[in-house]
Amino acid sequence: MASTRMQLTALAQQEVQIVSDAYPGLFKEMPIRASKVAEALGMRVRLAPNLRQRARLDCFDDGKTRTATVMVRKDLDHNVARFALAHEVGHFILLERHADLAVGLDARAREGFSNVFAAELLIPSACHGPLAERLLRDTGVRALLGLASEFGVTLPMLLVTLSQHNLLRGLDGFYLLIKYMVNKRTCLEPRLRIESAYYDRERYFVPDNQSIRSFARNSVLEWLNSLSIGIGSSAKSIVKYNMKSEVTGKFKARESAAVLDALRLNPSSHDGAEYFVMFVGLVPVES
Numbered sequence: 636m637a638s639t640r641m642q643l644t645a646l647a648q649q650e651v652q653i654v655s656d657a658y659p660g661l662f663k664e665m666p667i668r669a670s671k672v673a674e675a676l677g678m679r680v681r682l683a684p685n686l687r688q689r690a691r692l693d694c695f696d697d698g699k700t701r702t703a704t705v706m707v708r709k710d711l712d713h714n715v716a717r718f719a720l721a722h723e724v725g726h727f728i729l730l731e732r733h734a735d736l737a738v739g740l741d742a743r744a745r746e747g748f749s750n751v752f753a754a755e756l757l758i759p760s761a762c763h764g765p766l767a768e769r770l771l772r773d774t775g776v777r778a779l780l781g782l783a784s785e786f787g788v789t790l791p792m793l794l795v796t797l798s799q800h801n802l803l804r805g806l807d808g809f810y811l812l813i814k815y816m817v818n819k820r821t822c823l824e825p826r827l828r829i830e831s832a833y834y835d836r837e838r839y840f841v842p843d844n845q846s847i848r849s850f851a852r853n854s855v856l857e858w859l860n861s862l863s864i865g866i867g868s869s870a871k872s873i874v875k876y877n878m879k880s881e882v883t884g885k886f887k888a889r890e891s892a893a894v895l896d897a898l899r900l901n902p903s904s905h906d907g908a909e910y911f912v913m914f915v916g917l918v919p920v921e922s
């Protein structure tokens with residue numbers, strides 16, 4: 636199963652490459668205009684006011700004419716709409732160019748293909764090298780938000796892409812999405828928890844699902860609670876994480892001083908819960 640997923644990932648990446656080779660003009664500037672890509676591929680794009688899902692692909696074929704139309708829900712945030720549209724382009728490519736393969740795939744595999752396609756389309760692999768350099772140079776929440784808006788993607792999508800391609804390599808710090816939520820395993824104890832953590836996985840390990848109280852000092856919780864939406868702030872704390880030993884190659888628990896940089900985001904669109912993004916910059920230990 637894992638190998639099928641890897642093959643689909645490779646195929647999605649290859650298809651984005653084919654599209655970008657065919658239409659280089661559409662890939663010169665960020666953000667990529669997903670609607671232009673769709674139109675270049677012969678699709679129509681329409682905004683729809685009352686769509687249940689974020690976007691939908693309607694294919695029509697009466698033997699004489701064939702049309703493919705992507706309907707995108709009208710009220711979506713721009714960057715969410717862009718991803719939804721790019722995702723439907725992925726479905727179109729799979730159906731058009733790999734029809735035999737598509738028939739044999741389950742819904743999850745098809746969704747996986749389209750998600751990889753969309754991420755690759757919006758943050759093309761040609762950008763990965765320069766992106767990794769910038770992430771080392773400009774750290775912090777503001778820099779991260781700047782990158783998300785430059786590529787026209789949501790913060791979670793950017794972070795997932797950075798992590799998947801290991802673009803945070805060499806960074807002495809972690810980006811965290813923090814949310815007021817129950818423990819994922821027990822469904823109990825709602826509190827501010829690390830929903831997801833992004834970092835150089837070759838060197839660090841930061842468990843998600845843990846509460847902020849167990850990751851950092853108590854004062855950090857009060858500090859986060861005091862932030863207003865869109866207002867960034869920084870603080871210092873001791874944080875706990877795991878670091879790979881260069882000698883044994885095993886991860887070992889560590890504590891060190893860090894400068895935290897956080898911003899309260901709009902409440903989660905999914906459940907309305909409090910939501911934050913944080914950069915944890917580890918302070919080098921003097922030896």
Ligand SMILES: [Zn+2]
Binds near residue numbers: 746749
């Ligand atoms: Zn889909």
